Amino acid sequence: MKIDGVFYQSFLSQMDRYSEEDKRCIESVVKRLSKKDSTCEERPGMLLGKIQSGKTKTFMAIIGLAFDNQFDITVILTKGTKALAKQTYARVKQEFSSHVKEDRLQVFDIMTVPSGLTKYELNQKLIFIAKKQVDNIDRLIALLGEKYPELKDKGILVVDDEADYASVGFKKSEGEVLSNRTTEQLEQLRTLAEHAAFLQVTATPYALYLQPADIEIQGKAFKPIRPAFTELVPVHADYVGGDYYFDESQEESALASFLYYPLTAEELTVLKKQDGRKVKLDNVLNAKAITGLRSAVCNFLVGACIRRLQDEDYGKAPKKFSFLFHTEAGKEAHAWQEKIVDTLVSSLAKAGAESPTLIEPLLQEAYEEMKPSVTTLQQHLPTYAKVRSAALQMLADGSVMITKVNSEKQIEELLDDDGQLKLRTPLNIFIGGQILDRGITIANLIGFYYGRKPNVYQQDTVLQHSRMFGFRPKADLAVTRFYTEPTIYAAMKRMHECDVALRAEIAKNPEQAVVFIQKDKSGKVIPCSPNKIMLSNTTTLKPFKRMLPVGFQTLSKTKLTPITDKIDKRLDSLNPNEGFEAPFLIELDVALALLDQVQPSLEMFEDEGYTFDWDAAKAALTYLAGLSKKSENRNKVWCLVRKNRNLKRTVSVGSHAQYADAPDSTKTEGRLRQQYSIDHPMLILIRQNGSEEDEWRGAPFYWPIISAQENAQTTIFSHETQKNADVQENDQ
Template identity: 55%
Template structure:
């Protein structure tokens, strides 16, 4: 069966709004054809494989619109289990389908806000449900389909699992050496089995745990009701010009003539230890502007201020409104560490403000080498370069008028309050410094990011997790790249470079269709510093412990 797809009302409307490239359109059509013609099942979904912040959401929204034109009635979008990403997805879908919603062609609901009194008029429209991968959300989905509105389970459904490797697969090892599926994965699995006509699409940039799933789950010699979700086909999300990813950070940066060669700044490992918790034997807070123990962080913060000021001056020279810029500090998962880092950065800011008012010549001596360093990369793109005097004046002005905002982001409550009306992290000031951990990764958009101080240094690096931390990836203006800086230790940088190489090889395998010939490429990490994913995402009894030493894997399909 090779059914011809129809470009109807929904897809044409999205196409007009997004102006998809020919490559993106091809990806959209091939994905839906795969879902329809290959008859994906609960445990054999389709895979939409993109890069970090490369346009996966835009692509699966296009697939949703095309699906609605081709007899699908309902789309269910599963999001990572955070309020921030759920809201971001909800706002994005509302925006994309706004004209259809205004004419009662479609209804879009956060599952937790689904009305209890939907009438037939509403149920007969196309429906989109956004469901956070969290137990109460998933139970609310079950209630809606199997209790409140049972006719929904007979409709043709497109289930989209966004960030599919997160909380969608995985097993927990009990004391009895058995393996129990996670509750969330079980709820998703049960839903897939109970509805009549469903196509299942996984979306992610880090698919390793999904390709490592076994064909069946065997416990005590028997096949259980739960079956792992291993992709039946894979479509690659194309990237357009302007996308900045690992190639720029780890390949182009080695070319001396490229502006990328100015990107990386090494930080000493001992500095990360200081940022974990207060210890006056190693660092005194009152020495925030003088201690060599945190020199890299201090340089990074002041460099960001200079960077942002230069870009805003360039925009002013072009009679444009100045953009707001962001900087991320991400070194630890613990909230106590975030509080300590916030204390340090706020103290730096306070002392810089005091210096601007009382010791401008001292501040000038700090600014000048940063400006000179930045000028080298700015000259490579042959754009307008503000004078040192202008940058100096603006720095005094920004500090004295409190144009720099320091924000700690490490809880659901805090990040919900920090989102704008599009569900993205809100930039409240001209220059914004965000300090946090896990909450800042996976799908959260941080606009105009020109500085990233990264120091997550676990005993073993998980490839999927490290890539998802890469908030500096995405579509970037060349002028922004000229002032962008990435700070981390040499060891972490080398590990990230190796992870990029393995990830690139995986994608090349799919481009060459090697997986269709059953090609498997597995490389062992000799120093055991890198694994493809969290071991709990892989069924250990089948893949065996030695599989966890893999740093790159290519699936058998």
């Protein structure tokens, strides 16, 4: 493969943008795209990045290297909005500007291609940008198939940006399964070119990995687009993503522990539509119904002031900052939220000008909220007097701007040439919904108020909402806060775990598919239908992954004691002579029966967003117990019993109290799991004394933990059969 060509070298000359890891990724992709039979329309390559991690930068360099190696034409398929197509066009023109200037390359939006391209132009390298919309793809098909048929014989690279969006999809109409129109068009495009390679680019690949071997709908056969290989976009040190938001945030001493601010479900309900009984606009500074929102706005104001004062102290120009408010999809809700936030900011400004003492408690509280995280980072903390003065000045100067963004026209007007939302004032609050997802970058984001709570969480959709991911300086992280409700946070954490597991497996073996399994009515575990991912019914399993209930209270002492006594007797009968120092093997049905006995003793705080799906846990244990290659070892579970434990029900994490989630110890139980649980899963039963001093009900109870074995394959496990699946696949 040629790596010293003029196109690729123009990217490598920007060494500050492309590391050695980037180069390895880029060259690996093009080598495989160029190799005969490596990819085709039925076996695309996959460039898998994280949300806002530099995927576009990477695939631009891939296009450059491809032009130096066998490829003459690139088609870039973008998400179907004018703003993002325009943004992609501008980005391509910028990245390849020297080649356009020197007549080596032409860049076209498919909707504005000149009526007659000359032979001279057709012999140059060509890039066509097309939205994944009917009229755009029709034009592309006509251009390659009819108007300039000679182009079909050239080497064509099709880059499907956000490949899981619009590229696959099916729907039901009057009981019949239909393919989306764009899916049909892309199928036609895929079969049009004689010599083509296909590269999918996305951060949310789940639907693509789950494509079946064959799909036939109403007599039409659709070729699979499951990736032939996957290349991971390198993640650089300044990137902030799910690891920070959902892993590091659990560490008490970490900067991220100050990040999460829990909201109530009631507050999110109030923000759905206008209700003067719950929120009176003339009393927004005191309304209890929007306590979290008020704190969020004040924290944003104070946090931004702290950062701007720090910049001034360091001799830098103060930055502008942003805050994203995303709770609903409907425009009516956005209008109501805009009214509340606008009234809140204007009320703060009025009080600051006329009676500053009225908002003193709010500013003081926000300063105290930011203080520990700034000091944890060992950054300079301006005095409260300076921050207060700066905040009042911001309010008086009209430096806080509220912008509602819920239409394509608005987003097109608000994006700058780099595809970022313009920050017009020092503090910018954006209120919107689905339009603020794929491809939209919000600079200097230090506040994210998120409240989307559907009946079924779809992982790709929710992760694409996570505009708070991206490259963030640590100084900004010290004043960054993430506001959401515990149920939503738990769902997002589960999605993050799934994503981490997927990437870990791909890093080990880029060729392998992810296995989805599910429990049918008979209790058997089978692969699920690939056309949908229902996150509310899935759990990620990987080696030594733990599943346990968190956020609960026990039954009353009188009801709990007989349950615990029965479990004590059952465990004694299973292991009467050995004691409980070491784990012992039990049959799967016994382990399931023990879980059935424990289940009624724990009452989950469902109204606070804490749930534990016992059916999913038991189905997962059933699946794990059946993984052994030797039939004689299947359906057995290690049982580890620990007694006389005292764990308090709540623990302090960062600036907020949370429910305890680690009844087992990494050093003791963790060591035994790694020592014994190689081929068999483990059921750990921790007998807590349950004293009232520790906030329990004054009686012992068992806290169960299911742990996957070392030899378990990473799996996304679904415990319910998907009924009326749109597309059927063969049993596997």
